[in-house]
Amino acid sequence: MFRDITIGRFFPGESFVHRLDPRSKILVVFAALILIFLCRNFYALGLVFLFVLTGVLISRLSFKLIFSGLKTLYIIIAITSLLQLFYNKQGEVLFTWGFFAPTDKGVAAAVFMAVRICSLILISSLLTYTTSPTLLTDALERLLSPLAKLKVPVHTLAMMMTIALRFIPTLVDETDRLMSAQKARGADMETGPLHRRAKAMIPVLVPLFVNAFRRAFELAYAMECRCYHGGDGRTRLRVMKLGWRDAVTFTATAAVAAGIILFNIYFEAVI
Amino acid sequence: MEKNSIIECRGVSFTYGSGTPFEVRALDSVDLDIEKGLITALIGHTGSGKSTLIQTLNALMKPDSGKVLYEGADINANKASARDVRFKVGLCFQYPEHQLFESTVYKDIAFGPKNMGLDEASVDRNVRDAAALAGLDEELFGKSPFELSGGQKRRAAIAGVMAMKPEVLILDEPSAGLDPAGRRDTFDMIRRYREGTGKTVIIVSHSMDDVAELADRIAVVRRGKIAIYGTVDEVFSHSAEMAGMGLSVPEVTRITDALRAAGVPLKHGIYTLSEAAEELIRCYRQKNGGRG
Ligand SMILES: Nc1ncnc2c1ncn2[C@@H]1O[C@H](COP(=O)(O)OP(=O)(O)O)[C@@H](O)[C@H]1O
Ligand SMILES: [Mg+2]
Numbered sequence: 001m002f003r004d005i006t007i008g009r010f011f012p013g014e015s016f017v018h019r020l021d022p023r024s025k026i027l028v029v030f031a032a033l034i035l036i037f038l039c040r041n042f043y044a045l046g047l048v049f050l051f052v053l054t055g056v057l058i059s060r061l062s063f064k065l066i067f068s069g070l071k072t073l074y075i076i077i078a079i080t081s082l083l084q085l086f087y088n089k090q091g092e093v094l095f096t097w098g099f100f101a102p103t104d105k106g107v108a109a110a111v112f113m114a115v116r117i118c119s120l121i122l123i124s125s126l127l128t129y130t131t132s133p134t135l136l137t138d139a140l141e142r143l144l145s146p147l148a149k150l151k152v153p154v155h156t157l158a159m160m161m162t163i164a165l166r167f168i169p170t171l172v173d174e175t176d177r178l179m180s181a182q183k184a185r186g187a188d189m190e191t192g193p194l195h196r197r198a199k200a201m202i203p204v205l206v207p208l209f210v211n212a213f214r215r216a217f218e219l220a221y222a223m224e225c226r227c228y229h230g231g232d233g234r235t236r237l238r239v240m241k242l243g244w245r246d247a248v249t250f251t252a253t254a255a256v257a258a259g260i261i262l263f264n265i266y267f268e269a270v271i
Numbered sequence: 272m273e274k275n276s277i278i279e280c281r282g283v284s285f286t287y288g289s290g291t292p293f294e295v296r297a298l299d300s301v302d303l304d305i306e307k308g309l310i311t312a313l314i315g316h317t318g319s320g321k322s323t324l325i326q327t328l329n330a331l332m333k334p335d336s337g338k339v340l341y342e343g344a345d346i347n348a349n350k351a352s353a354r355d356v357r358f359k360v361g362l363c364f365q366y367p368e369h370q371l372f373e374s375t376v377y378k379d380i381a382f383g384p385k386n387m388g389l390d391e392a393s394v395d396r397n398v399r400d401a402a403a404l405a406g407l408d409e410e411l412f413g414k415s416p417f418e419l420s421g422g423q424k425r426r427a428a429i430a431g432v433m434a435m436k437p438e439v440l441i442l443d444e445p446s447a448g449l450d451p452a453g454r455r456d457t458f459d460m461i462r463r464y465r466e467g468t469g470k471t472v473i474i475v476s477h478s479m480d481d482v483a484e485l486a487d488r489i490a491v492v493r494r495g496k497i498a499i500y501g502t503v504d505e506v507f508s509h510s511a512e513m514a515g516m517g518l519s520v521p522e523v524t525r526i527t528d529a530l531r532a533a534g535v536p537l538k539h540g541i542y543t544l545s546e547a548a549e550e551l552i553r554c555y556r557q558k559n560g561g562r563g
Contacts, residue, residue, distance in 0.1 A: 011292060065292065180331050181370045184362040185431060186386030188354070203382065206372035210417065 010132050016245060017059035017130045022139035024246040028253050029127045035260055036119050040269035042108075044260040045115055051256045052123045059130050066129075070121055077117050084110035108270050133165035135238075142240065148231075155231025163219070167212075174211060178204045277439060277471050278305040278328055278360070282337035284495075285323055289335070297323040299495040300337065305439065310465055310472040312482035315492030316517055321475045322365065324492065325441045328473070329360035358387050361437030365444045365475075367428030368421070376402075376419070376427050377412035383435040401434035404463050406456060422453035426460060433464055439471040440464065446481060458485055480521045483507070483542035491518065504540050523547045 012018070017025075032048065039045040056066055070077075084106050091105030128136070141158035148154045179189065182203040189200045285298040297320045305311050305328075313321045326332040327339055330346045330353035339346050346356040361383075364370065373379035380401055384394040402409065405426040411419065416427055429445065445461065446454040462485065465472050476482050482489060482503075489506040491499040493516050499506050506513075510520045519525065520542075527541045527550070536554060541547050 062292070064290075177364065178370055180326065181362075181364040181367070183331060184329060184357055184364070185383040185435070186354075186357055187382075188386070203370075203372045207370050210372075211369055 009129065011061060011065070011129050012132070013060060013130065015058060015060045015130070017055060017126065019245060020130075020249060021240055021242050021246050022131050022135045023143055023240060024242065024249055025127055025131055026136070026139055026143060028249055029123055031253055031257065032123045033120065035257055036116055036123075038264065039116070039260060040264045041267045042112065042270060043267050044263040045112060045119070047256055047259050047263065049115055049119050051252070052119050052126070055126050056122060059126060061126075061129055066122065066125065070118065073117070073121055077114050080113045080117060081110035084113055105270075112270050134162055137162040137165065138236075138238070139240065155234075159231075167215070170215075171208070171212065175204065175208060178207055275307045276304040277307040277342060279303070279340040279343075280324075280327070280337065281340065283324075283327055283334040283339060284336045285320075285327060285332060285334050287323075297495055298327070298334070301495070301497055303490060303497050303500065305471060305473060306488060307471055308469055309487040310461075310474065310485055311488040311490060312486035313473065313475045313490050313492055314477055314479065314482055314518060315498075316477065319492045320495040321492050322443055323495075325362060325443060325473065325475060328439075328441060329362045330354075330356050331362065358435060359437055360439045360441065361432040361435050362441045363429050363432040363443065363445070365447060367432070368424035371416040371424060371428055371431075374415060375413055376407065376416050379416050380427065380431045380434050383431055387435060397434040397436060398430075400436075401430040404433055404467065405430035405460055422449060422456055425449060425453065425457060429457070429460065436468070437470070439473065441473040441475075443475045444477070445474060446476070446478070454481070461485065477518075479507075479519060480523075483521045483524075491516070503542055507540065507542060 032052065036045075036048050039048060056063075085102045086100065086106075088103060088106035088109050091103040091108075093101050093103050094107065095101070131139075137158045140161070141154055144152070144154045144158075183189065185203075187200055187203055189197055189204075191197075192200075280301050280303040283298055283301040283303075284296070287293070287295040287297055301320075301324060303324075313324065315321050323332065327334050330339070333347050333353075341356050341359060344352070346352055371379050373382060377398060380398045381394050384397045389397065399409070402412070407423065407427060407430060411423070411427075416424060419427060425445075429442065432442075433440065440461075442461065445457050449457060458481065461472060461474065464470070474482065474485065486503060489499075489501065489503055490497050491506060491513065498516065499509055499512065507520050507524060510524075513519065520528075523544055523546075524540075524542055527537050527547055531537045531539075536557075537550050541550055
C-alpha cells in the first residue's frame, strides 16, 4: 500500500538532469520556486512552465511516472481552482447557476492557480526523482557550510538527514512485512470502528520501534568501529565540480528570470 | 483425484509494482499441489519467488491471475474467505522473532488463538500445547519475549503460529540465522508438530541438507516457476539440473557419491547423515565378511 507512493523517490538515470551537479540543481529549483511565485500573468507563467517541462523532457523520466506523482495532489489543485471559481467576484459574470457565478477573471485565476501548483510540484519532484538522497544531503551540506562558521552543526544535521532518508524505505518495507505477519496471525486492521483499527496497529508499531532502535544501535556501533567522529577533518569520496551542464542550466535560468520580469512589466497582471 | 491435495495453485502469477519502473514478475503462472498431511519443502535461490508464493497461499497476496484453491474452494472468492483461510493456513514469516510485541511470552503466543475468537480455556490449551512443542518452559510464560535468547525467541514466535493449530503450517526459512543447535531445535519442533498433529507443513529453505531430513516432497522454485516437483529421491536424482540452478544435493550425498565413485559399494540416494552411517556400517561389515 505504501509502496505506490512515488513522491520523494529516486529514479536512477544518465540524463542531462541526472548528471547536473546536485548543488546547481538545488539552487535552480529554489530559484524556480521563487520565479513561479513571482509570475503575474499567463505569459510569465507559461515561460516558467515551459522551463519546467523542458527539464522533465530532458530528464527522460516517463510522463506516466511524473504525473502519477501529481495524482495525490489532484484534490488540492481541484479545491484551489474551485475556490477561485466560487469566490473570485472580479470581472464579468459568465453565467449564474444558483449561487455559482463564475467570472471571466475567476476562470483565468483558477487556471492560473492550477498551472502554478503543477509547476511547483513538477519542479520539486524533478529534483528528488533525479538526485539520490545521499547526493542531495551532501549538496545541502556544502551549500550550507558557511553556516558552520556561526557554530551551526551543519555536518551533523546533514548526516542525520542522510540516515533518516536512508531508512525510510527500510521502515516502509518493514511496516508492510509486519502488517502481513500480524494479519497472518489473524489481526484485523481493515474493518471495525476507528479506535479498534488504531488498537490493531499496536502489534505492528511495537516491533517496528523495537527493530528501529536495534538498527540504530547497530548502525552506531558500525560507524564507531569505522572511527567515525563527526565532520572535522573528514575528506570526501565524491568531489563535486561544476561543469558545462551547470553553466548551461544557470544561463537558461537567468534567461527565464529576465523573461519573467519583462513579461510582468509589459503585460497586465491576472492575479 | 488420486492425490489428496489440500492446496492447489492454478496458474498463479504475481507482479510487484506493476506499472512502475521497478516492476518485478515474482511468480509466473505457478501450478502446484500441496498434498495433505505431508511436509513439502520449497527450495530455490534467493529472489526465486518462494516468499511471494507462500503469501499467495493464505490470501495475504492476491494473484494477478490464476487461482489458489483450499480444499477445492477459491480462497480469494470474497473478503470473508480470505480472512478465514488465514486461520486454516498459518504462515510464519522469515525472522518471526522480529514480530514479537506483547508484554509476556504467554500473551504473545495467545495473540493468534485470541484473534480466532476461541474461548479462554481453548486459548490456554492451545498456548500450552504450542509451548510444549516449542520446548518452552512454562516458567518463561511471564517473561518479556524480548528477554529470551535468540533461539528461544524464534521458537516462541513459531509457537505463536502453531497455537492457531492451522491445517497447513507454512514456515519461511525457519532456521535462517540460527546456530546449529538452534537449527536442530527448530527442526525438531517442526517434526514434533507434524507427528503430534498429522497436519500439513510447508517449509521454505535454501538448504538442501535441512530439507532432505524433513521433507516428503520437494518443489524447486526457479524464477517464479516450479522447476522440479517430486519426492526427495526424484528431485535429487536431477542433481545435474539442480547444480545448474546453483542448488546442490546435500553434503552427505556428495560425499557418498564420491565414495561410490572411488569404489565403495554404497547404495544410491543417501540424503541424511543417519542413512549414510548405516550404509557405511553395512559396507564395512560386508567387507570384513560379517566379522566386523
Ligand atoms: N515487496 C516487494 N516489492 C518489490 N519487489 C519484491 C518485493 N518482495 C520481493 N520482491 C521481488 O520479487 C522477487 C521474488 O522475491 P521473494 O518471493 O522474496 O523470493 P525468495 O523468498 O525466494 O527469496 C525478487 O526478485 C524480489 O526482489
Ligand atoms: Mg524469502
